[in-house]
Each structure stands twice: as C-alpha cells, then as structure tokens.
Amino acid sequence: MKYFFICFLLFSAHQCIWGQTQQDSLAIKQAALDYIESQHTPNPPRMERALHPRMVKRTFWKDKSTGKDYLRETNTESMILLSESYNKNKDKFPASPKKEVKFLDISEKTASVKLIADEWIDYMHLAKLNDTWKIVNVLWQYNDTQRQTN
Known part of the structure; x- marks a missing residue:
C-alpha cells in the first residue's frame, strides 16, 4: 500500500x-x-484557425512514368x-463523414495526433504557441496507397 501511494504521488506530480x-x-x-471539417463544409477561416502560417503537409506519391516515389508538399x-x-458541390465526402482523432503523444507544448478520415489518414504535429494549439506538420496517405500515383 505504501509503495502504491508513493507511485501515485510521483505520477500525480x-x-x-x-x-x-x-x-x-x-x-x-x-x-x-477544424482541419477536416473545414473541408467537409467549405470554411477557409476555420482552416486558417487550425494551421500555423508555416505549416507543411506532405505525402508520398509515385510517378507513373518512372515508377519512382517522391514527396509532394503543400502549405497553409x-x-x-x-x-x-x-x-463545394458536396460530392467529396459521405453524408456522415468519418473523423476520428487519436492522441499519440501530448507534452506541455507539443502534441502528435492521428486523424482517421474516410479515405485517408493524417498524422499531425501540433505546437502550443501563445496559448493556442496550431497544426505545424501533416503527413498523410490514402488508405488505399495505390491511389497515390500521377
């Protein structure tokens, strides 16, 4: 019991x-x-609220002509x-889109989450800057990686 109490105090501290x-x-x-729902229902201010101005989003892609993989990148x-x-035409998502947020790690000023959406997975890094959490990095892929070719 004494050991349990000490462990509890250390964990709490x-x-x-x-x-x-x-x-x-x-x-x-x-x-x-905000990141995913601003795509479900077009809402640029909501997307802007979620992202750090220097956010970078990346995914792998395969070039059909060479067969080589490369990274695609986009920004805020x-x-x-x-x-x-x-x-805009309400044709990109099902009527009730999937949006599951899993916490992978959270520290005082940084966090990693996994967003599971209908057709893809987004791994996100967030930072707490001036008491506001912002997405700073996104690495994503389709559930069916065969779709990631051009």
Whole structure:
C-alpha cells in the first residue's frame, strides 16, 4: 500500500508539472477537427484557425512514368484555398463523414495526433504557441496507397 501511494504521488506530480490540461486536450482535438471539417463544409477561416502560417503537409506519391516515389508538399495558403472549394458541390465526402482523432503523444507544448478520415489518414504535429494549439506538420496517405500515383 505504501509503495502504491508513493507511485501515485510521483505520477500525480509528474502530470502536474509536465502534462497537458483537459483544456489542452480539447484544443488539440478541435484543431484537428477544424482541419477536416473545414473541408467537409467549405470554411477557409476555420482552416486558417487550425494551421500555423508555416505549416507543411506532405505525402508520398509515385510517378507513373518512372515508377519512382517522391514527396509532394503543400502549405497553409494552399490548404486554406482548398478548404474554400474542395467540397463545394458536396460530392467529396459521405453524408456522415468519418473523423476520428487519436492522441499519440501530448507534452506541455507539443502534441502528435492521428486523424482517421474516410479515405485517408493524417498524422499531425501540433505546437502550443501563445496559448493556442496550431497544426505545424501533416503527413498523410490514402488508405488505399495505390491511389497515390500521377
């Protein structure tokens, strides 16, 4: 019992010093949801709210003519423009789109989450800057990686 109590105190102290708050967890999840939901229903301000101005989004791609893999990259400005038009005709997502946010790691100022959407997976890094959580990196792929060719 004494050992359990000591472990509990050490764990509690560690969480108080280094852990995130419930508010942080909610803010991190909201940033990931803002990112995907601003594509479901076109909403550029919501996308902008989620992303750091220097965010970079990457994925692998295969060149059909050479068969070589390479990385494609996009930035915040492109994602904001995408959110304005991507699903304008309401034909890119099912009526009830999948959007599951899994926390992979959270520290005081950094976090990693996995967003599982309908056709793809996004791994996101977030940073807490001036008390606001922003997505700074995204690495994504289709569930069916054969779709990632040009």
